Amino acid sequence: MSPRPLDAAALRLVRAVHDTGSVTAAARELGLTQPAASQQLRAVERVLGTPVVVRAGRGVRLTEAGLVLARNAVAVQSALDATLEEVAAVASLRAGRVRVAAFPSAAATLLPAALAALRVRHPGLVPTFAEAEPPEALAELDAGRVDIAVVFRDAATGPDGDGPRRLRVPLLEDDVVVVLPGSDRQGDGAVDLGALADRPWIAGCPQCRTQLVGTCARAGFAPRVDFATDDYVAALGLVRAGLGVAALPGLALAAVPHPEVTAHPTRPGATRVIEAVAHPGTTRVPAVAAALDALRGAAGRLSAAHVRPAPRRRPGAGTGAPRG
Structure with missing residues (x-):
């Protein structure tokens, strides 16, 4: 036969x-x-x-x-x-699934609003989520284990040369702010980082403080990191106790209550660009296209301190710290 x-x-x-x-x-x-x-x-x-x-x-x-x-x-x-x-x-989006990976502060702020809106519009669509820092999220995307990776990069970095391999959808520009104990009176304006050169700093792991180190270098000093933690709750607790100062992304402060500390823009400033990344071919898949629309809508509605909509352009893709 x-x-x-x-x-x-x-x-x-x-x-x-x-x-x-x-x-x-x-x-x-x-x-x-x-x-x-x-x-x-x-x-x-x-x-x-x-x-x-x-x-x-x-x-x-x-x-x-x-x-x-x-x-x-x-x-x-x-x-x-x-x-x-x-x-x-x-x-027709009456069924199906879409898989998203995102870093922690986006998972606590951007993702819930986006996935909730997606469920309201398409009840039969099943979204799944995995927490991952940008390098791991992009690796999961390239391995086909997720459909969308929500990542960030330092706004000061140039294009990463993804070319046709990845499509990057800008969602937010997230200002990095300096966090001080509530007893530290600095007013409401921007804080000159150079004035904090002698203070102890609270920062993430050595691989995750690239943006902090670079910003402080532009202010003329290297930060003395006495406390290393990737946990924003722990970082805020250390600041609240007066043990040091920290530079945290606005999304993190939007996700975590922070009484007894104050957050200030910095001089020089530091900003990260939040992006949704997918492979170009998958954006024709209805579930992926719907999830990207939901992420854009949630980003537009997100009105938290130090978070603003990203410009409508195709940014490059670095994934420098601060973490998550």
């Missing part, structure tokens, strides 16, 4: 011949010409290596092999119909 598989059209024809008792009638029922139907039956017989129909008086009848095909044609057609209905449900 040829390894070439039978197609659904051939099975439908064999079933129609069984039901009508005639190749001509079967062809008429399926919208085929009689010669085309006969040719298709001969092709089926070549694939199977055995006759499917034989003459019987003025009509035809199915052989044992033909009867097997006719009997299973109903199940095959039912499975095909169910498959097409499932695809239609996914295409």
